[in-house]
Amino acid sequence: MGITNANKEIDVSKIDCDGIVKVTLGLSAAPDISSNPTDIVLVLDRSGSMTGSPLANMKEGAKTFIDIIDESTDSSQDGNIGSGSHIGIVSFASVAVADTGLITSTEDLKNAVDGLIAGGATNHADAFSKAIQLFDPASSNARVIIMFTDGKTTAGAPPAPVAAEARDAGIVIYCIGLLGDDGIDVEVLNDWATDPDASHVAVTPDEEELEDLFADLAADISKPGALDIVIDEEVNPDFSIVSINPPSKGTAEMVNSTTLQWKISELGVSGNEGASLEFFIKHIGQTSGKKLVNASITYSDKDGNKVIFPEPYVTVDCEKPVTPEKCPRPIDFKVEGCKDFAVIDLGDVYLESQGRILELNLTIKNVCPDKRVALGIILTEVDCYGKEYQRGLKTMTIPAHHYPGCRDIQVKCVKFVVPDDINVCGGTPGTMCGERKFKAQVIANTIDTDFRCCESVVNI
Numbered sequence: 001m002g003i004t005n006a007n008k009e010i011d012v013s014k015i016d017c018d019g020i021v022k023v024t025l026g027l028s029a030a031p032d033i034s035s036n037p038t039d040i041v042l043v044l045d046r047s048g049s050m051t052g053s054p055l056a057n058m059k060e061g062a063k064t065f066i067d068i069i070d071e072s073t074d075s076s077q078d079g080n081i082g083s084g085s086h087i088g089i090v091s092f093a094s095v096a097v098a099d100t101g102l103i104t105s106t107e108d109l110k111n112a113v114d115g116l117i118a119g120g121a122t123n124h125a126d127a128f129s130k131a132i133q134l135f136d137p138a139s140s141n142a143r144v145i146i147m148f149t150d151g152k153t154t155a156g157a158p159p160a161p162v163a164a165e166a167r168d169a170g171i172v173i174y175c176i177g178l179l180g181d182d183g184i185d186v187e188v189l190n191d192w193a194t195d196p197d198a199s200h201v202a203v204t205p206d207e208e209e210l211e212d213l214f215a216d217l218a219a220d221i222s223k224p225g226a227l228d229i230v231i232d233e234e235v236n237p238d239f240s241i242v243s244i245n246p247p248s249k250g251t252a253e254m255v256n257s258t259t260l261q262w263k264i265s266e267l268g269v270s271g272n273e274g275a276s277l278e279f280f281i282k283h284i285g286q287t288s289g290k291k292l293v294n295a296s297i298t299y300s301d302k303d304g305n306k307v308i309f310p311e312p313y314v315t316v317d318c319e320k321p322v323t324p325e326k327c328p329r330p331i332d333f334k335v336e337g338c339k340d341f342a343v344i345d346l347g348d349v350y351l352e353s354q355g356r357i358l359e360l361n362l363t364i365k366n367v368c369p370d371k372r373v374a375l376g377i378i379l380t381e382v383d384c385y386g387k388e389y390q391r392g393l394k395t396m397t398i399p400a401h402h403y404p405g406c407r408d409i410q411v412k413c414v415k416f417v418v419p420d421d422i423n424v425c426g427g428t429p430g431t432m433c434g435e436r437k438f439k440a441q442v443i444a445n446t447i448d449t450d451f452r453c454c455e456s457v458v459n460i
Contacts, residue, residue, distance in 0.1 A: 057211065102136070372398060
């Protein structure tokens with residue numbers, strides 16, 4: 001199955017104009033055989049030319065194959081082919097024999113392999129026929145034949161039509177060839193095997209390489225979820241990548257402010273496996289609206305798996321906050337001529353005492369459409385003994401919004417001028433370095449309601 005799941009999600013659905021979003025990319029993969037049960041028949045040549053070390057090396061290769069499939073089906077070598085898959089053994093010389101049926105016990109399979117004795121001619125057609133007969137026509141499992149041989153056909157009918165019959169029935173055929181004394185014909189193996197030949201036929205002149213060939217074939221059949229994964233993520237230009245957490249598997253790096261690349265060498269090689277990457281993006285645009293998080297995301301791997309990630313959106317609110325108090329009216333002036341010193345008279349400014357300016361910001365929650373809000377803020381100062389002193393009252397009307405649903409309204413820049421002519425804790429009046437404690441009480445009520453007065457009726 002390769003990649004079994006690809007996901008992309010964000011931690012929030014709505015942010016302010018300069019808000020940050022956590023993005024999580026997720027992948028999971030599994031060997032194909034663990035998700036798609038497969039019945040495999042090992043068809044092993046035990047003709048006379050296999051006598052001695054060729055037979056011994058073939059047996060080691062077959063048993064290694066069995067162990068790899070065992071682990072791939074259930075993530076452990078527990079002596080049992082799992083996930084609904086099976087393996088059967090057919091051996092052949094002058095005639096073919098089903099040494100086992102399609103079974104799950106690795107011990108019984110290995111015992112059957114160890115019991116093979118070389119001798120006789122080479123009947124490939126009978127070998128293919130016996131292998132086909134092992135499969136249950138009613139089973140929905142995938143079907144695979146592994147044909148191992150070291151020589152040309154010397155007995156029985158031509159094998160090519162029988163191999164073609166198997167392929168036409170949906171059986172995948174792999175061929176492993178040992179270049180023996182009687183000169184195996186690689187083209188014949190290519191003819192028997194499922195296309196493409198490059199991934200379904202392997203030959204060697206060295207019998208000591210047989211174990212590696214069987215191991216490689218088992219890995220191919222179990223199909224690691226993905227190898228050499230590369231994910232290139234480019235975020236929407238209205239966002240900027242601010243940080244990347246180390247991924248749970250592989251490596252990730254920021255290419256530029258809007259692009260990152262995540263690489264994983266392998267995923268799901270011997271069992272179900274997941275990987276995730278978290279990164280953070282900040283909205284840098286100036287407009288509100290529902291925005292796609294990424295501009296593009298591409299996936300590639302060695303096996304050509306096709307992966308599509310979800311495309312999450314986030315709602316961005318760039319509405320300017322309410323500023324109930326305007327800044328003081330500016331006094332315009334200009335400096336003319338070649339003067340390196342100028343005196344400007346800004347007019348009269350009246351101060352009763354030295355003071356501090358406190359700027360208070362707040363958010364009014366869940367303000368519904370077309371409703372004005374009356375806002376009041378009472379500021380008091382608390383002395384060292386807990387006694388409160390009035391420092392000011394601000395009242396204002398927050399204009400109504402016309403969005404379709406209730407929303408939070410930011411109110412910024414509510415300013416109080418706090419005189420320093422007194423010090424409530426007994427310090428020196430007029431200084432600005434002492435600690436002062438304040439309390440702010442906020443009152444907010446909706447002004448507009450659905451109440452309507454009845455029309456007056458006067459009867460005379």
